[in-house]
Amino acid sequence: MKLMKNILKTIKPNFEKGGKLHTLYPAYDAFETFLFVPNHTSSEGAHIRDSIDLKRTMVLVIIALLPCLIFGMWNTGYQYHSQLTLGMAGYQDIYSMWDHFLFGFWKVLPLIIVSYVVGLSVEFAFAVSRKHQVNEGYLVTGMLIPLVMPIDVPLWMLALSVIFAVVIGKEVFGGTGMNILNPALTARAFIFFAYPTKMSGDKVWVHNGETIDAISGETALGELASLSKLDVVSNQSVFNQLFSSEGMYSLYNSFIGTIPGSVGETSVVAILIGAFILLFTGVGSRIIMSSMFLGGLLMAYIFNLLDVNLFMSLPAIHQLCVGGFFFGMVFMATDPVSAAQTNQGKFIYGFLCGVLSILIRVVNPAYPEGVMVAILFMNVMAPLIDHYVVQANINRRLKRIQK
Amino acid sequence: MDVKILKGANIKLKGVADRVYGNIQNSTLYAIKPSDFHLVVPKMVVKIGDIVAAGDVLFYDKNNDLIKFTSPVSGVVDNIVRGDKRKILEIVVESDLEIKYKEFEKRNLVSLNREVIINDLLLSGLWPLIRQRPFGTIANPNDVPKSIFISGFDSSPLAPDNDFIFHGDTELFQLGLDIITQLSPGTTHLNLDGNSNAAKCFSGAKGVQINNIYGPHPAGNVGVQIHHIDPINKGDIVWCLNPQDVISIARFFKDGKYDASKIIVLTGSKIKKTRYYRVLQGMSVKDLVKDNLIDGEKRFISGNVLTGTRIKEDGYIGFYDFQVSVIPEGDYNEFLGWLLPGLSKYSLSRTFFSWLSTKKEYELDSNTHGEERAFVMTGQYEQYMPIDVFPVQLIKAILIEDIELMENLGIYEVHPEDFALCEFACTSKVPVQSIIQRGLDIIKKECS
Numbered sequence: 001m002k003l004m005k006n007i008l009k010t011i012k013p014n015f016e017k018g019g020k021l022h023t024l025y026p027a028y029d030a031f032e033t034f035l036f037v038p039n040h041t042s043s044e045g046a047h048i049r050d051s052i053d054l055k056r057t058m059v060l061v062i063i064a065l066l067p068c069l070i071f072g073m074w075n076t077g078y079q080y081h082s083q084l085t086l087g088m089a090g091y092q093d094i095y096s097m098w099d100h101f102l103f104g105f106w107k108v109l110p111l112i113i114v115s116y117v118v119g120l121s122v123e124f125a126f127a128v129s130r131k132h133q134v135n136e137g138y139l140v141t142g143m144l145i146p147l148v149m150p151i152d153v154p155l156w157m158l159a160l161s162v163i164f165a166v167v168i169g170k171e172v173f174g175g176t177g178m179n180i181l182n183p184a185l186t187a188r189a190f191i192f193f194a195y196p197t198k199m200s201g202d203k204v205w206v207h208n209g210e211t212i213d214a215i216s217g218e219t220a221l222g223e224l225a226s227l228s229k230l231d232v233v234s235n236q237s238v239f240n241q242l243f244s245s246e247g248m249y250s251l252y253n254s255f256i257g258t259i260p261g262s263v264g265e266t267s268v269v270a271i272l273i274g275a276f277i278l279l280f281t282g283v284g285s286r287i288i289m290s291s292m293f294l295g296g297l298l299m300a301y302i303f304n305l306l307d308v309n310l311f312m313s314l315p316a317i318h319q320l321c322v323g324g325f326f327f328g329m330v331f332m333a334t335d336p337v338s339a340a341q342t343n344q345g346k347f348i349y350g351f352l353c354g355v356l357s358i359l360i361r362v363v364n365p366a367y368p369e370g371v372m373v374a375i376l377f378m379n380v381m382a383p384l385i386d387h388y389v390v391q392a393n394i395n396r397r398l399k400r401i402q403k
Numbered sequence: 404m405d406v407k408i409l410k411g412a413n414i415k416l417k418g419v420a421d422r423v424y425g426n427i428q429n430s431t432l433y434a435i436k437p438s439d440f441h442l443v444v445p446k447m448v449v450k451i452g453d454i455v456a457a458g459d460v461l462f463y464d465k466n467n468d469l470i471k472f473t474s475p476v477s478g479v480v481d482n483i484v485r486g487d488k489r490k491i492l493e494i495v496v497e498s499d500l501e502i503k504y505k506e507f508e509k510r511n512l513v514s515l516n517r518e519v520i521i522n523d524l525l526l527s528g529l530w531p532l533i534r535q536r537p538f539g540t541i542a543n544p545n546d547v548p549k550s551i552f553i554s555g556f557d558s559s560p561l562a563p564d565n566d567f568i569f570h571g572d573t574e575l576f577q578l579g580l581d582i583i584t585q586l587s588p589g590t591t592h593l594n595l596d597g598n599s600n601a602a603k604c605f606s607g608a609k610g611v612q613i614n615n616i617y618g619p620h621p622a623g624n625v626g627v628q629i630h631h632i633d634p635i636n637k638g639d640i641v642w643c644l645n646p647q648d649v650i651s652i653a654r655f656f657k658d659g660k661y662d663a664s665k666i667i668v669l670t671g672s673k674i675k676k677t678r679y680y681r682v683l684q685g686m687s688v689k690d691l692v693k694d695n696l697i698d699g700e701k702r703f704i705s706g707n708v709l710t711g712t713r714i715k716e717d718g719y720i721g722f723y724d725f726q727v728s729v730i731p732e733g734d735y736n737e738f739l740g741w742l743l744p745g746l747s748k749y750s751l752s753r754t755f756f757s758w759l760s761t762k763k764e765y766e767l768d769s770n771t772h773g774e775e776r777a778f779v780m781t782g783q784y785e786q787y788m789p790i791d792v793f794p795v796q797l798i799k800a801i802l803i804e805d806i807e808l809m810e811n812l813g814i815y816e817v818h819p820e821d822f823a824l825c826e827f828a829c830t831s832k833v834p835v836q837s838i839i840q841r842g843l844d845i846i847k848k849e850c851s
Contacts, residue, residue: 005736033774037740041733041769045819045836046826047708048414048560048730051748051755053773055741057780057830060754135777177777177831282752285782341781341795390796394811401636 008032026127030134058139060283064274065143065331068264069108071257075267076104076151079260080207107207108263110155111146118159119145122166126175135176137183137337138166144184144331147264148324148372149191150204157195161187181379182338185372192372200368205260219261220249220322225365228311239310243318254321265327275330284334287343288350292329295354296320303362311362325357328371333378340382342389349385353378405597406631408618410789412751412824416560416708417672417764418728422567425669425678429500430690433476433683434484434493434719435461439712440531441840442540442847443470445491453480458505458527458661461494469544473528475663475684477503493719504660512578512656517585524652527661531722532648533586536629536641537815538843548642550589550633555605555646556596556616558623559707559823561670563725565646566602568666568679572650573604579653584610586642594628605646621789626818630790635815647725667720671708671729672766673701682720688727689717700732702769709823710836733770741773748772751787751828776831784835787824790816794825798835801842806849809842818843 008031014021015028032038034055042049077100085094095103119142127134145162169186170179192199202218203209218226223242227235242249253259257267264270278284300316307313320326333339333353340349353374360370367373437445444465449455456477464470476498484493507527510519521544524530535542542548556565569576584591590612595601597617606613614632616622625643635641647665654662663684670677675695682691688703704711705721708728712721720727745755749765784794792813800808819836826835 004738036736036738037770037772038774039734039736040771040774041702042771045834046823047702047704047711047713047728047769048416048767048827049771049832050752050828050830051745051750051757051772052752052828052830053741053832054776054779054830055773056754059742133774133776135779137777137779175777177779281754283754283780287782336781337779339781342793343782343785346782386796390793390812393791393793393813396791397636397811397813400634 004035008035024128026131026133027124030124030127033133054136055139057283058136060277060281061140061331062143064277064284065140065147065264067270067273068147068267068327068331069143070101071267071270072147072263072265073104073108074101075257076107076207076263077101078104078258079205080104083206083209104151107151108146111149111151111153111158111263112143114155114158115145115162116142118162119166122163122171126166126171130175132175137170137176141165141183141187145187148184148188148262148327148332150199151207151263152204152209153191153198157191157198161190161194164190177337179337180383181376182332182335184335185332185376185379188372189376192369205262219368220254220259221361221368223249224311224314224322225361225368228309229365235310239313243314249322251315251318251321254318259322262324262327265324268321268326271326271330275326278330278334284330285336285339285346285350287346288334288339288353289329291347291350292333292354292357293320295351295356296325296329296358297354299355299358303358311365319358323361324369324371325354328357328375329354332371333375338379338382340385340389342386344392345382345385345389348389349378349382352381404612404614404632406594406614406616406618406622406628407597408616408622408627408631408789410785411619411621411787412828413558413619414560414709414751414767414827415749415762415764417766418561418670418674418677418730419764420561420563420668420670420677420679422564423678425676425680427680427682427691427693429498430682430687431498432481432495432687432690432719433474433478433498433685434495434687435472435475435685436493436719436721437462437472437491439722440464440472440541441538442466442844445472447483447491447494449480449494451480451483454478455480455496456503456505457663458507460528461496462491464541467543469525470530470541471525471528472531473505473661475661495719504662507655507659507661509659510656515582515585515656520582520585520656523656527655529648529652529655529661532651533642533644534723536626536635536643536818537639538847539818539820540847542640542642546640548587548589548640550641551583551587551591552625552629552632552641552643553583553591553593553611553646553649554623554625554628554643555593555601556599556623557707557725558596558620559709560620561668561726561728562623562707563666563668563679566596566599566605569602569604569646569650571604573607575650575653575657576604576646577608578657579649579651580608580611582652582656583644583649590633592628592632594625594632596623618789621787621821621824624818624821626816626821627789630816637810637815639815645723645725665725667725667727669695669727669729671704671727673697673699673729673731684722685719687717687719688714691720691727692729696729700734702730702732704728704730708767709827710820731766731768733768735770771832773830773832775833778831778833780830783828783830784822784825787828788821790821792817794822794835797842798833798838801838801845804845806846809846814842814846 081095165183165187169183300319303312356374357371445462478498481497482495533542597615706724748755
């Protein structure tokens with residue numbers, strides 16, 4: 001520790017004003033403050049300050065993401081191995097839990113590394129060129145992006161989407177805190193629209209899905225969408241087979257997360273552990289989470305009542321447990337920068353996020369993953385919602401004068 | 404009227420004062436600091452070496468020469484300390500051993516009227532005690548306020564306990580109230596802490612409306628109380644006083660001399676014996692804390708830790724402050740401090756494991772625990788803002804200097820001190836109080 005302090009001390013002059021590497025000062029500063037909470041003392045205003053800072057906040061979100069990450073790694077291996085051994089007698093015994101995890105670990109790790117290395121490089125480059133400190137926002141984005149990707153997404157594609165997300169999603173608006181769209185979802189939307197074959201269909205959600213001739217490598221939502229397209233009577237029996245308590249996408253499996261999907265989105269249990277961490281520490285917005293849940297539940301319930309096709313007939317709770325609804329609710333919609341900023345606004349924003357997520361996925365089968373589109377759309381609408389909430393406050397004040 | 408404040412927080416700090424009066428030798432150096440009076444431009448009346456009596460004018464406000472600032476003690480003008488651009492920082496008076504008072508006309512207390520009261524307060528230098536909202540500046544004697552507010556308690560960290568200080572001052576306090584109520588045709592409000600039993604002089608006060616305020620800090624901030632009891636609209640003016648100011652005014656009219664004494668409390672975790680002291684306005688802190696400090700780097704604050712002014716070890720108590728806080732300076736690096744569990748790190752959030760601890764008091768230092776960042780977390784300020792304004796939106800309106808938006812969002816109802824808790828809790832370490840002050844200054848400039 002002392003050694004590190006001394007190293008920093010000896011190299012610091014190079015980065016300070018007049019030093020050879022002064023232009024790289026933001027990069028140096030990011031490393032120094034990463035290692036040591038700086039010795040800054042309050043110079044104006046309150047003399048004492050809360051121990052919390054942005055690094056702490058971001059690190060807590062990452063901790064909240066760990067259950068999803070670990071489960072996602074395991075599930076990657078589990079999905080691959082179970083497809084591989086499908087039909088074999090006694091296949092359950094060939095691979096252990098640990099095998100599943102290790103397999104997934106080595107598949108997911110490159111995604112994480114690429115996401116962080118590329119994303120942070122862009123962030124540092126912008127910090128250096130704009131001469132401001134490196135904001136910690138990307139620490140979370142960098143973890144979110146791999147978790148919302150299909151496991152086999154090519155690394156160059158991932159890198160491209162990260163660059164797109166950071167530059168177009170964030171930096172063009174002024175960097176962390178100024179962005180309109182959630183950067184992680186921007187990255188996902190980029191691949192979804194630019195390379196749709198890598199982001200949809202029944203071949204991408206399980207590793208090597210194309211070559212191992214996966215019979216059921218489709219996500220639950222994809223399956224539902226295709227079942228609802230044609231009004232074939234036999235679909236009902238397929239639906240029953242897949243979504244009944246014995247089926248592949250049973251409520252139990254959807255809740256635990258042993259179904260194909262993006263790396264981190266499948267397990268509701270893991271997500272709920274993360275949600276608990278976020279809510280308990282106060283980092284995540286409980287208003288958004290609860291109102292989005294309510295909105296989604298209500299919409300799914302309305303569809304249950306309408307019951308026009310098989311997609312709509314899926315029980316409301318089951319509807320929420322498949323796809324990325326929970327992941328979006330806990331980790332995406334709650335991004336404080338792109339969400340609504342007033343408390344009342346947050347409620348409306350979250351509620352509409354929930355309603356739209358289910359609405360889009362059920363009514364428009366071309367976008368089975370409605371959550372992403374719904375949240376991005378509501379990101380754009382959030383300032384408008386806030387505008388009306390703030391206007392209401394202004395009107396209250398004006399009314400008081402007239403009284 | 405009962406007011407329940409739901410938003411806010413009490414910060415549990417080490418160094419609460421014992422309810423005991425301490426003895427100190429009289430200080431020899433006293434100073435009046437023009438910087439205590441926001442927007443006042445001092446025009447000096449005395450020069451170094453002049454001999455003054457207690458109540459003699461030291462300087463007046465260039466913008467309003469009615470408002471005078473007088474010497475708290477008799478003696479010799481020892482120094483006029485100037486800073487950048489020759490800005491006057493301190494007028495230091497070396498005190499005589501025995502204080503000689505300037506004689507003011509003694510009034511018949513029964514026949515006092517508004518004009519006489521204002522005139523005498525202006526002459527004596529007591530007028531600056533009366534401040535106005537909006538802006539928190541010294542009241543303009545030409546205004547007629549719609550009401551007067553006295554916050555009977557201070558809810559800020561380690562604040563003096565007025566119920567202790569005012570024990571037995573019933574008559575004098577009532578006299579002061581009788582004088583002050585004449586300043587406004589409207590109501591005079593005396594706001595008391597609903598969470599505790601108020602001293603008799605407060606609860607038994609006559610001629611005023613007594614309001615009980617329940618809830619955590621900033622319940623004691625007069626701005627919060629005004630907002631809930633009789634909110635300020637554009638164009639409204641409310642005058643505010645501290646209860647000790649009421650006593651000072653009463654004493655002046657009773658005795659006909661400017662007695663600048665007040666009771667302050669010496670608090671903070673770097674003080675050995677935290678005590679109450681009777682001192683004179685502008686006393687040197689050096690004499691106050693003599694032999695009473697705990698070793699280590701210290702920060703001296705005139706006022707409380709949230710809104711007070713940083714002073715030097717040999718600085719002087721501020722004109723409006725009833726408290727001196729001494730806390731450790733936080734000039735240290737912490738290895739991976741943002742990652743550690745943080746069992747002993749105080750936070751209003753539960754992001755550190757200190758929520759596990761049942762510790763009653765924390766020793767907080769001046770470390771900011773992080774660098775200033777872009778504004779990211781939302782909903783944080785709202786938890787500590789009992790006034791119905793949107794704090795973040797107001798701050799942003801100030802940053803873009805949109806005057807109309809600031810007015811619409813309620814800038815007239817706020818003062819930097821109301822945002823002190825927001826600043827404390829802010830994840831991005833935004834200097835909230837100075838931004839609010841900047842907004843008020845912009846509006847004030849626009850109004851004049």
